[in-house]
Amino acid sequence: MRQQIGGVAFGPLTFNDESFAIALARNAFAAWSRDPGRTIAAMLRQRGLIAEIAKTGDERLGFFVVSTRRLGRPFGPLEDPVTAHLDAIAVVPRAMGRGVGATLLERAEERARAQGAVVMSLTTAIGNKRAQRLFARRGFLRTIKSPSAYANDEDAYELFKPL
Numbered sequence: 001m002r003q004q005i006g007g008v009a010f011g012p013l014t015f016n017d018e019s020f021a022i023a024l025a026r027n028a029f030a031a032w033s034r035d036p037g038r039t040i041a042a043m044l045r046q047r048g049l050i051a052e053i054a055k056t057g058d059e060r061l062g063f064f065v066v067s068t069r070r071l072g073r074p075f076g077p078l079e080d081p082v083t084a085h086l087d088a089i090a091v092v093p094r095a096m097g098r099g100v101g102a103t104l105l106e107r108a109e110e111r112a113r114a115q116g117a118v119v120m121s122l123t124t125a126i127g128n129k130r131a132q133r134l135f136a137r138r139g140f141l142r143t144i145k146s147p148s149a150y151a152n153d154e155d156a157y158e159l160f161k162p163l
Protein backbone atom coordinates (compact mmCIF):
# COMPACT_ATOMS: atom_id res chain seq x y z
CA MET A 1 0.00 0.00 0.00
CA ARG A 2 1.31 3.47 -0.85
CA GLN A 3 2.07 5.71 2.08
CA GLN A 4 -0.36 8.50 2.90
CA ILE A 5 0.87 12.02 2.14
CA GLY A 6 1.20 13.93 5.41
CA GLY A 7 1.61 17.63 6.15
CA VAL A 8 -1.14 18.72 3.75
CA ALA A 9 -1.96 22.43 4.13
CA PHE A 10 -4.86 24.36 2.60
CA GLY A 11 -5.06 27.86 1.18
CA PRO A 12 -7.49 29.81 -0.96
CA LEU A 13 -7.34 29.06 -4.69
CA THR A 14 -6.10 32.42 -5.94
CA PHE A 15 -5.42 33.88 -9.38
CA ASN A 16 -1.89 32.39 -9.19
CA ASP A 17 -3.32 28.87 -8.85
CA GLU A 18 -5.76 29.12 -11.76
CA SER A 19 -3.47 27.70 -14.44
CA PHE A 20 -2.67 24.76 -12.13
CA ALA A 21 -6.40 24.10 -11.53
CA ILE A 22 -7.22 24.38 -15.25
CA ALA A 23 -4.41 22.00 -16.26
CA LEU A 24 -5.43 19.49 -13.58
CA ALA A 25 -9.12 19.73 -14.54
CA ARG A 26 -8.25 19.07 -18.22
CA ASN A 27 -6.65 15.83 -17.15
CA ALA A 28 -8.96 14.82 -14.29
CA PHE A 29 -12.31 15.46 -16.01
CA ALA A 30 -11.35 14.62 -19.63
CA ALA A 31 -13.59 11.52 -19.68
CA TRP A 32 -16.77 13.41 -18.78
CA SER A 33 -16.50 16.93 -20.14
CA ARG A 34 -15.88 18.35 -23.62
CA ASP A 35 -13.81 21.26 -22.35
CA PRO A 36 -13.05 20.79 -18.64
CA GLY A 37 -10.42 23.55 -18.55
CA ARG A 38 -12.95 26.06 -19.76
CA THR A 39 -15.62 24.78 -17.40
CA ILE A 40 -13.34 25.19 -14.39
CA ALA A 41 -12.17 28.64 -15.54
CA ALA A 42 -15.83 29.74 -15.79
CA MET A 43 -16.63 28.16 -12.42
CA LEU A 44 -13.79 30.04 -10.72
CA ARG A 45 -15.14 33.37 -12.00
CA GLN A 46 -18.33 32.92 -9.95
CA ARG A 47 -18.68 34.91 -6.75
CA GLY A 48 -19.03 33.51 -3.27
CA LEU A 49 -17.37 30.14 -3.93
CA ILE A 50 -15.24 28.25 -1.46
CA ALA A 51 -12.24 27.21 -3.56
CA GLU A 52 -9.07 25.89 -1.96
CA ILE A 53 -5.75 24.36 -2.96
CA ALA A 54 -4.04 21.55 -1.02
CA LYS A 55 -0.26 21.71 -0.83
CA THR A 56 2.61 19.95 0.81
CA GLY A 57 5.43 22.47 1.10
CA ASP A 58 5.39 24.30 -2.24
CA GLU A 59 3.94 21.39 -4.16
CA ARG A 60 0.31 21.69 -5.23
CA LEU A 61 -1.59 18.41 -4.75
CA GLY A 62 -5.17 19.21 -5.68
CA PHE A 63 -8.15 21.50 -5.22
CA PHE A 64 -11.85 21.63 -4.46
CA VAL A 65 -14.65 24.03 -5.32
CA VAL A 66 -17.84 24.26 -3.22
CA SER A 67 -20.80 26.56 -3.75
CA THR A 68 -23.35 27.30 -1.05
CA ARG A 69 -26.81 28.76 -1.25
CA ARG A 70 -29.87 29.28 0.87
CA LEU A 71 -32.71 26.94 0.00
CA GLY A 72 -35.12 29.86 0.18
CA ARG A 73 -37.87 27.93 1.94
CA PRO A 74 -38.36 25.86 5.10
CA PHE A 75 -37.19 22.25 5.11
CA GLY A 76 -38.56 20.23 8.02
CA PRO A 77 -37.75 22.13 11.20
CA LEU A 78 -35.20 24.35 9.42
CA GLU A 79 -36.45 27.84 8.54
CA ASP A 80 -34.24 28.52 5.50
CA PRO A 81 -31.28 26.12 5.45
CA VAL A 82 -27.98 26.69 3.65
CA THR A 83 -27.06 23.89 1.24
CA ALA A 84 -23.62 23.16 -0.23
CA HIS A 85 -22.68 21.54 -3.53
CA LEU A 86 -19.25 20.09 -4.27
CA ASP A 87 -18.69 21.47 -7.76
CA ALA A 88 -15.23 19.97 -8.30
CA ILE A 89 -12.54 17.96 -6.53
CA ALA A 90 -9.31 16.70 -8.09
CA VAL A 91 -5.92 15.37 -7.08
CA VAL A 92 -2.78 15.35 -9.25
CA PRO A 93 -2.19 11.85 -10.67
CA ARG A 94 1.15 11.34 -8.89
CA ALA A 95 -0.52 11.86 -5.47
CA MET A 96 -3.69 9.79 -6.04
CA GLY A 97 -4.51 6.89 -3.74
CA ARG A 98 -2.57 8.41 -0.84
CA GLY A 99 -5.32 10.06 1.17
CA VAL A 100 -5.24 13.52 -0.41
CA GLY A 101 -8.75 13.20 -1.86
CA ALA A 102 -10.14 12.24 1.57
CA THR A 103 -8.32 15.19 3.18
CA LEU A 104 -9.64 17.60 0.54
CA LEU A 105 -13.18 16.32 1.02
CA GLU A 106 -12.96 16.63 4.80
CA ARG A 107 -11.78 20.22 4.43
CA ALA A 108 -14.54 21.02 1.91
CA GLU A 109 -17.13 19.73 4.37
CA GLU A 110 -15.60 21.75 7.23
CA ARG A 111 -15.62 24.95 5.19
CA ALA A 112 -19.22 24.40 4.09
CA ARG A 113 -20.29 23.70 7.67
CA ALA A 114 -18.56 26.90 8.81
CA GLN A 115 -20.79 28.79 6.36
CA GLY A 116 -23.87 27.22 7.93
CA ALA A 117 -24.48 24.46 5.38
CA VAL A 118 -26.47 21.51 6.72
CA VAL A 119 -26.07 19.23 3.72
CA MET A 120 -23.60 18.69 0.86
CA SER A 121 -24.62 17.29 -2.52
CA LEU A 122 -22.56 16.26 -5.53
CA THR A 123 -22.85 14.46 -8.85
CA THR A 124 -20.43 11.77 -9.95
CA ALA A 125 -20.22 9.35 -12.87
CA ILE A 126 -21.29 5.81 -12.00
CA GLY A 127 -18.12 4.42 -13.59
CA ASN A 128 -15.83 6.68 -11.55
CA LYS A 129 -15.08 3.95 -9.02
CA ARG A 130 -12.33 5.83 -7.25
CA ALA A 131 -14.56 8.83 -6.60
CA GLN A 132 -17.58 6.64 -5.70
CA ARG A 133 -15.46 4.82 -3.16
CA LEU A 134 -14.09 8.02 -1.65
CA PHE A 135 -17.57 9.53 -1.27
CA ALA A 136 -19.11 6.31 0.13
CA ARG A 137 -16.30 6.00 2.67
CA ARG A 138 -16.94 9.56 3.85
CA GLY A 139 -20.64 8.94 4.38
CA PHE A 140 -22.22 10.21 1.15
CA LEU A 141 -25.47 8.43 0.25
CA ARG A 142 -26.83 7.74 -3.23
CA THR A 143 -30.14 9.32 -4.09
CA ILE A 144 -31.16 9.23 -7.75
CA LYS A 145 -29.41 8.18 -10.93
CA SER A 146 -29.26 10.92 -13.57
CA PRO A 147 -29.23 9.39 -17.05
CA SER A 148 -26.66 10.60 -19.62
CA ALA A 149 -25.38 13.30 -17.28
CA TYR A 150 -22.04 13.72 -19.04
CA ALA A 151 -20.58 14.45 -22.46
CA ASN A 152 -19.68 10.75 -22.85
CA ASP A 153 -23.34 9.85 -22.20
CA GLU A 154 -22.48 8.21 -18.87
CA ASP A 155 -25.09 8.11 -16.10
CA ALA A 156 -24.37 9.82 -12.77
CA TYR A 157 -25.32 9.24 -9.17
CA GLU A 158 -26.57 12.20 -7.20
CA LEU A 159 -25.07 11.90 -3.72
CA PHE A 160 -25.70 13.78 -0.51
CA LYS A 161 -24.45 13.90 3.06
CA PRO A 162 -25.87 15.69 6.09
CA LEU A 163 -23.10 17.92 7.48
Ligand SMILES: CC(C)(COP(=O)(O)OP(=O)(O)OC[C@H]1O[C@@H](n2cnc3c(N)ncnc32)[C@H](O)[C@@H]1OP(=O)(O)O)[C@@H](O)C(=O)NCCC(=O)NCCS
Pocket residue numbers: 028029089090091092095096097098099100101102103122123124125128129130131133134137
Ligand atom coordinates in the same frame (compact mmCIF):
# COMPACT_ATOMS: atom_id res chain seq x y z
C1 LIG B 1 -11.45 11.08 -6.92
C2 LIG B 1 -10.12 11.67 -6.40
C3 LIG B 1 -10.33 13.12 -6.00
C4 LIG B 1 -9.70 10.84 -5.19
O1 LIG B 1 -8.46 11.35 -4.71
P1 LIG B 1 -7.36 10.38 -4.05
O2 LIG B 1 -6.32 11.24 -3.46
O3 LIG B 1 -6.96 9.35 -5.03
O4 LIG B 1 -8.24 9.72 -2.89
P2 LIG B 1 -7.75 8.93 -1.63
O5 LIG B 1 -6.30 8.55 -1.74
O6 LIG B 1 -8.18 9.71 -0.44
O7 LIG B 1 -8.56 7.55 -1.74
C5 LIG B 1 -9.84 7.43 -2.22
C6 LIG B 1 -10.28 5.99 -2.27
O8 LIG B 1 -10.03 5.47 -3.59
C7 LIG B 1 -9.28 4.25 -3.52
N1 LIG B 1 -8.44 4.14 -4.69
C8 LIG B 1 -7.20 4.62 -4.85
N2 LIG B 1 -6.75 4.29 -6.08
C9 LIG B 1 -7.76 3.62 -6.70
C10 LIG B 1 -7.92 3.03 -7.98
N3 LIG B 1 -6.95 3.05 -8.90
N4 LIG B 1 -9.10 2.45 -8.30
C11 LIG B 1 -10.10 2.39 -7.39
N5 LIG B 1 -10.00 2.93 -6.15
C12 LIG B 1 -8.84 3.53 -5.81
C13 LIG B 1 -8.50 4.40 -2.25
O9 LIG B 1 -8.08 3.13 -1.84
C14 LIG B 1 -9.51 5.06 -1.34
O10 LIG B 1 -10.44 4.13 -0.82
P3 LIG B 1 -10.15 3.30 0.51
O11 LIG B 1 -9.59 4.23 1.52
O12 LIG B 1 -11.49 2.78 0.86
O13 LIG B 1 -9.15 2.25 0.13
C15 LIG B 1 -8.99 11.54 -7.46
O14 LIG B 1 -8.85 10.20 -7.84
C16 LIG B 1 -9.19 12.40 -8.68
O15 LIG B 1 -8.74 13.53 -8.75
N6 LIG B 1 -9.88 11.84 -9.71
C17 LIG B 1 -10.13 12.55 -10.94
C18 LIG B 1 -11.17 13.63 -10.74
C19 LIG B 1 -12.47 13.08 -10.19
O16 LIG B 1 -12.89 11.98 -10.56
N7 LIG B 1 -13.09 13.85 -9.29
C20 LIG B 1 -14.36 13.50 -8.69
C21 LIG B 1 -15.44 13.84 -9.62
S1 LIG B 1 -16.98 13.99 -8.77
